Amino acid sequence: MARDILQLDRVCKYYQMGDSRVDALREVSLTVHENDYMAVFGPSGSGKSTLLHMMGLLDVPSCGRVLVDGKDVSRLQENELARIRGKKIGFIFQVFNLVPSLTALENVSLPMMIYGVPKYEREKRAEDLLSSLDMGNRVGHLPGELSGGQRQRVAIARSLANNPEVILADEPTGNLDSKTGEEVVEIFNQLHREGKTLIVVTHDPDIARNTDEIVRIRDGQVVEHEVSKEHAVRLGEKTELADGVKLKVNGELGIRMKKKVK
Numbered sequence: 294m295a296r297d298i299l300q301l302d303r304v305c306k307y308y309q310m311g312d313s314r315v316d317a318l319r320e321v322s323l324t325v326h327e328n329d330y331m332a333v334f335g336p337s338g339s340g341k342s343t344l345l346h347m348m349g350l351l352d353v354p355s356c357g358r359v360l361v362d363g364k365d366v367s368r369l370q371e372n373e374l375a376r377i378r379g380k381k382i383g384f385i386f387q388v389f390n391l392v393p394s395l396t397a398l399e400n401v402s403l404p405m406m407i408y409g410v411p412k413y414e415r416e417k418r419a420e421d422l423l424s425s426l427d428m429g430n431r432v433g434h435l436p437g438e439l440s441g442g443q444r445q446r447v448a449i450a451r452s453l454a455n456n457p458e459v460i461l462a463d464e465p466t467g468n469l470d471s472k473t474g475e476e477v478v479e480i481f482n483q484l485h486r487e488g489k490t491l492i493v494v495t496h497d498p499d500i501a502r503n504t505d506e507i508v509r510i511r512d513g514q515v516v517e518h519e520v521s522k523e524h525a526v527r528l529g530e531k532t533e534l535a536d537g538v539k540l541k542v543n544g545e546l547g548i549r550m551k552k553k554v555k
């Protein structure tokens with residue numbers, strides 16, 4: 294049985310806008326297991342980024358619980374959340390969010406600073422990460438001096454700085470041409486093979502083809518959860534996917550199983 298890493302338990306997120314309330318997430322329950330590779334699909338405004346922010350402890354839910362390694366973290370203080378987040382989770386944001394005044398090397402080094410990693414070690418690791426993403430010859434460039442694809446690779450390197458178990462990516466290929474997009478897809482596949490857990494918000498069918506699970510959300514709710522047959526076997530037959538929906542493995546190989554959640 295695969296270990297649970299992240300769990301959302303009936304998580305809601307509301308935004309009060311004057312007299313009206315935006316329900317960005319409505320009672321979403323979802324479990325992420327070790328080494329899962331999950332794609333999140335849904336129309337614009339359906340709550341995908343909000344979902345990722347909840348999973349990444351970047352924001353607190355309006356109701357429900359978020360569990361990391363089985364422990365409820367919903368009521369922790371921001372500094373405690375920041376420590377868990379920094380070690381456990383790497384982010385690749387919808388917009389790259391690089392610091393414009395810092396070089397590629399410095400951007401990748403940044404997340405290691407709060408853990409007191411010495412400068413020499415930080416820079417060595419940042420350089421190794423950038424080199425592994427074919428960016429070794431651009432370490433001294435500022436984000437403004439890089440192409441979109443190169444910036445995306447700096448953002449990926451930065452997300453890996455503290456060797457997190459979980460990588461959350463929001464539309465990582467959205468701003469890239471198809472060739473650079475394919476390179477990012479290959480980087481993700483490699484990270485998955487290395488044992489990382491990946492949750493990727495995407496519209497990109499190339500990414501979705503490679504994932505074990507596809508979660509579709511609409512109006513802040515999970516409306517469908519697909520799991521590949523192989524992955525279903527790996528998770529174990531009794532696994533609860535979401536909201537009391539139990540996985541049932543059927544006979545045929547290689548199919549994706551669909552579960553209507555609501």
Ligand SMILES: Nc1ncnc2c1ncn2[C@@H]1O[C@H](COP(=O)(O)OP(=O)(O)OP(=O)(O)O)[C@@H](O)[C@H]1O
Nearest residue numbers: 308315316317335336337338339340341342343344
């Ligand atoms: N800070 C905020 N204040 C108020 N409303 C917000 C805020 N952030 C998001 N929303 C609203 O919550 C809903 C979900 O937003 P979210 O960013 O999660 O959508 P999304 O699925 O990521 O969309 P996209 O595909 O366009 O990135 C949207 O209707 C949005 O307008």
Ligand SMILES: [Mg+2]
Nearest residue numbers: 341342387463
């Ligand atoms: Mg979004």
